[in-house]
Amino acid sequence: MTSAGIKRFGLLTVAGAVLGVFAASGFAQNAPSSQGKFQLYSRTFVNQSVLPISTVLNNQVNGVNTCTASGAPGGDQSPELSWSGAPWGTASYVVVLYDVTAGFTHWGMYNISGNANGLPANAGIAGSTYGQQILNDFYLGNEYDGPCPPANVAPDAHQYVFTVYALSTRLVLPGSTNFPAGAETLYHGLIQAGENGQILASASLTGYYSSTPPSTTAAN
Numbered sequence: 235m236t237s238a239g240i241k242r243f244g245l246l247t248v249a250g251a252v253l254g255v256f257a258a259s260g261f262a263q264n265a266p267s268s269q270g271k272f273q274l275y276s277r278t279f280v281n282q283s284v285l286p287i288s289t290v291l292n293n294q295v296n297g298v299n300t301c302t303a304s305g306a307p308g309g310d311q312s313p314e315l316s317w318s319g320a321p322w323g324t325a326s327y328v329v330v331l332y333d334v335t336a337g338f339t340h341w342g343m344y345n346i347s348g349n350a351n352g353l354p355a356n357a358g359i360a361g362s363t364y365g366q367q368i369l370n371d372f373y374l375g376n377e378y379d380g381p382c383p384p385a386n387v388a389p390d391a392h393q394y395v396f397t398v399y400a401l402s403t404r405l406v407l408p409g410s411t412n413f414p415a416g417a418e419t420l421y422h423g424l425i426q427a428g429e430n431g432q433i434l435a436s437a438s439l440t441g442y443y444s445s446t447p448p449s450t451t452a453a454n
Contacts, residue, residue, distance in 0.1 A: 350364070
């Protein structure tokens with residue numbers, strides 16, 4: 235297995251462990267709530283729809299964005315997110331954008347204020363004041379970097395899941411200048427929080443995106 239494959243396997247294993255902890259404990263279903271079921275919404279896109287170009291990475295090569303089928307520039311902005319029904323005792327929120335198809339983390343923001351009920355569009359910029367951010371799997375910076383599935387590589391359309399976690403605590407993630415907190419660091423922090431009963435609820439939205447141009451083969 236290549237080093238990239240080992241890394242992907244490791245992240246998928248950690249992410250699977252996070253989901254396993256949630257399922258075993260039933261946090262989202264059993265957590266007390268003063269407002270009802272914990273839910274996530276977005277004004278930027280509809281659940282189970284194609285993500286808009288405003289959220290897509292802008293990777294320019296010779297004046298062409300390789301992340302869009304048309305080559306048009308991507309906005310590379312995190313979408314607006316809103317949540318409701320937060321459980322009583324929520325101290326902070328964590329937001330993650332995970333490419334399920336590729337096993338790739340595009341964004342992670344943690345220690346979002348427990349008084350927040352969402353994030354505005356483009357909250358994932360470097361140096362954001364809405365929360366602390368991990369180094370994503372692009373290794374370009376502690377910020378949001380949008381979808382950029384490779385063109386003409388099956389499966390063409392990738393599945394992107396935005397998840398918000400309501401925690402009864404704030405996370406302290408280990409990291410340093412040379413070894414900053416990354417996706418795996420965040421997932422291990424969530425696993426520990428889950429084992430300690432500190433994840434009160436979670437909610438998700440799913441979007442899809444493909445960089446592969448549509449087939450132009452004419453019918454006979």
